[in-house]
Amino acid sequence: xxxxxxxxxxxxxxxxxxxxxxxxxxxxxxxxxxxxxxxxxxxxxxxxxxxxxxxxxxxxxxxxxxxxxxxxxxxxxxxxxxxxxxxxxxxxxxxxxxxxxxxxxxxxxxxxxxxxxxxxxxxxxxxxxxxxxxxxxxxxxxxxxxxxxxxxxxxxxxxxxxxxxxxxxxxxxxxxxxxxxxxxxxxxxxxxxxxxxxxxxxxxxxxxxxxxxxxxxxxxxxxxxxxxxxxxxxxxxxxxxxxxxxxxxxxxxxxxxxxxxxxxxxxxxxxxxxxxxxxxxxxxxxxxxxxxxxxxxxxxxxxxxxxxxxxxxxxxxxxxxxxxxxxxxxxxxxxxxxxxxxxxxxxxxxxxxxxxxxxxxxxxxxxxxxxxxxxxxxxxxxxxxxxxxxxxxxxx
Ligand SMILES: Cc1ncc(COP(=O)(O)O)c(C=O)c1O
Numbered sequence: 001x002x003x004x005x006x007x008x009x010x011x012x013x014x015x016x017x018x019x020x021x022x023x024x025x026x027x028x029x030x031x032x033x034x035x036x037x038x039x040x041x042x043x044x045x046x047x048x049x050x051x052x053x054x055x056x057x058x059x060x061x062x063x064x065x066x067x068x069x070x071x072x073x074x075x076x077x078x079x080x081x082x083x084x085x086x087x088x089x090x091x092x093x094x095x096x097x098x099x100x101x102x103x104x105x106x107x108x109x110x111x112x113x114x115x116x117x118x119x120x121x122x123x124x125x126x127x128x129x130x131x132x133x134x135x136x137x138x139x140x141x142x143x144x145x146x147x148x149x150x151x152x153x154x155x156x157x158x159x160x161x162x163x164x165x166x167x168x169x170x171x172x173x174x175x176x177x178x179x180x181x182x183x184x185x186x187x188x189x190x191x192x193x194x195x196x197x198x199x200x201x202x203x204x205x206x207x208x209x210x211x212x213x214x215x216x217x218x219x220x221x222x223x224x225x226x227x228x229x230x231x232x233x234x235x236x237x238x239x240x241x242x243x244x245x246x247x248x249x250x251x252x253x254x255x256x257x258x259x260x261x262x263x264x265x266x267x268x269x270x271x272x273x274x275x276x277x278x279x280x281x282x283x284x285x286x287x288x289x290x291x292x293x294x295x296x297x298x299x300x301x302x303x304x305x306x307x308x309x310x311x312x313x314x315x316x317x318x319x320x321x322x323x324x325x326x327x328x329x330x331x332x333x334x335x336x337x338x339x340x341x342x343x344x345x346x347x348x349x350x351x352x353x354x355x356x357x358x359x360x361x362x363x364x365x366x367x368x369x370x371x372x373x374x375x376x377x378x379x380x381x382x383x384x385x386x387x388x389x390x391x392x393x394x395x396x
Contacts, residue, residue, distance in 0.1 A: 004302040005193070007230050011264040011349040013306045015375045018345040022382075023271045024287040024368035028060055028352050031375035032265040036229040037070035040261065043228060043235060044072070047242035049253040052094055054224045055081040057258020057353045061088040062372055062383040067261070073113070075224075075256035079104040086111040094221065094256065096146055096187060098167060100126065109133055112141035114254075116187035116221065119170055120145070120178040127182055144185025144221065145170060145213065151190060151205035154225075156299065159192045161223075172209040186213050189223025193259065196238035199226060203245060214249060221254040228260045259353045266352025268292065268303075268368060272344045273323075280311075280333065281318050283340045288322030289331045291362045293348065293355050296331055306347040308334040316340070324363040361391045 015029065044051045050072040061084065073092025074085035078100075085093040095108055096116040105126055108115065110133075117123040123145060133140035148169030154160035161168045169188060190202045199222065207214065214220070227233050246253055270287040289296045296303055311317045314335035322329035331348075340346075361367055367386035374381070 004304065007193075007227070007263070008301070008304045008350050010231055011267075011304070014267055014269075014347060014373075016373050016378075016380055018267075018269045018347050021269055021371065021380060022369060023269050023345065024285075024292065024366070025269050025371050025382075026266055026351055026356050026368050027269060027371040027373050027380070028063060028262070028266040029373045029375060030063065030066060033063060033262065033352075034066060036261060036263060036265060037067060039229050039235070040257070041070040043239060043242075043255075044070075047239045047253075048246055049222075049242045049255055050092075052092065052254060052256040053089070053261050054256045054258030055084060056357065057224070058262040059084060059357050060262075060352070060370065060372075060383075062370070062381075064089050071261070072254075075221075076112075079107055082108050082111055094254070095141070096189075105129060109141065110139050114144060114185060114219065114221070115141040116144040116146045116185060118146050118168065120175065120180070123183065124179070131182070142184045142219065143182065144187050144217065144219065145180070145183050146187040146189070147172070147175070147206065147210050147213065149188050149190050149202055149205040149209060151202045153194065153198045153201070154190075154192045156192075158298070161192075162190050175210070175213070180213060180216060183213065184217055185219040185221060186210060186217045187221040187223065189225065189256075191223065191225025193227045193230075194225055195227060196234045196241060199238065200241050203241065214251075217251065219252040219254065220245075220249070221256060224255070224257045224259070226255055226257050226260055227263070228257060229263045230260075262352035264350050266350070266356070268348040268351040268355065270346050270348070272340050272342050272346065274342060275318075275340065276321070278319065281340075282321045282330075283318045283346075284321050284323065285331075285346065286323060286366075287368065288324045288329055288362070288365050290322060290324055290326050290329050291360050291365050292322075292368055293331065293351065294358045294360070295354055297328065302332040303351070304349045305334050306349060308336055308346075311335055320346070323365045326362075361386075361394065364391050367391075 075094040076082040094114040146169040152162035270285040276282040311333040317335040320331040370384040
């Protein structure tokens with residue numbers, strides 16, 4: 001049984017006419033994006049914490065002029081995202097990776113404001129470079145350490161940064177005899193699509209396990225996984241706990257959500273190409289689960305299609321299949337009030353975060369266009385269209 005997360009049904013039908021746009025296409029609605037940004041901006045203002053965009057979750061940089069009006073900067077997972085943050089976003093750049101390479105460190109140091117190391121060994125390796133840059137009057141990021149609070153409330157272990165034996169972050173026991181001198185920040189990331197109560201319990205674990213490091217640092221980064229823009233998220237509780245933490249510890253606080261920034265702001269519009277008479281009829285679409293919505297197979301979950309129901313809920317049930325050779329390139333089973341027809345558009349909801357950054361061109365399937373829709377003017381802008389050259393150039 002493939003799970004449909006409840007928030008997947010939250011997004012309203014698009015404010016544009018899907019039948020007139022070229023498909024496949026990811027369409028991000030700037031009005032919906034701004035609604036999320038306002039909410040995050042409000043959290044920022046009332047809690048005194050800083051909110052960053054996690055580029056790993058959403059990196060459609062044509063929309064950054066809007067995003068940067070609300071958020072303090074970006075968090076990057078390595079050099080390439082750090083460069084994107086520096087060049088396209090232009091505010092604070094925070095970097096964390098499970099490990100860094102010497103060659104990329106030279107490029108990261110001058111552009112990063114904060115850098116979080118995954119282990120004391122990585123900190124020891126790069127501490128001299130940071131100190132040398134500072135001594136020479138050059139820019140260098142404020143160094144921090146990612147800790148693992150060993151507090152786990154994430155059900156799917158693939159997405160659980162505190163699963164047993166997980167490589168992400170240093171456990172308290174591994175810190176006992178380590179030289180922490182010079183570390184200015186503590187970073188933890190332990191949540192996934194969760195509410196403020198989970199942050200509260202995770203924070204208690206951090207405070208209990210890492211009092212020495214907490215005392216020493218001047219900033220605390222509470223990672224991502226905060227589902228702040230979901231309808232029923234308890235924002236007041238989040239604001240209360242952030243203010244309370246800041247008052248008790250006197251630290252500068254950062255949150256770095258990815259998903260919450262773009263939650264329910266984007267669609268994937270596809271066209272039915274053919275109907276195949278399988279046990280229940282299969283509609284072949286001009287998209288692909290594995291290439292264009294990989295989380296539907298990886299998580300796995302069943303995305304919502306506007307106007308559809310669960311199998312059997314409406315009169316006509318179809319399996320929706322993708323264009324690749326993978327037998328399991330199937331998005332799921334859906335029912336519709338009327339039979340699907342070739343040429344008909346289908347609109348998948350909540351496709352802006354993670355989906356767009358994880359795509360592939362497996363089988364050479366044409367990559368979806370990237371479109372931005374501005375509801376205030378009604379303008380649909382095709383930001384990027386991919387062709388044969390994009391496919392070829394990735395491979396040699
Ligand atoms: C270190 C770190 N920060 C931030 C995020 C963003 O998390 P989310 O998109 O769930 O808010 C992630 C996601 O994996 C992460 O690993």
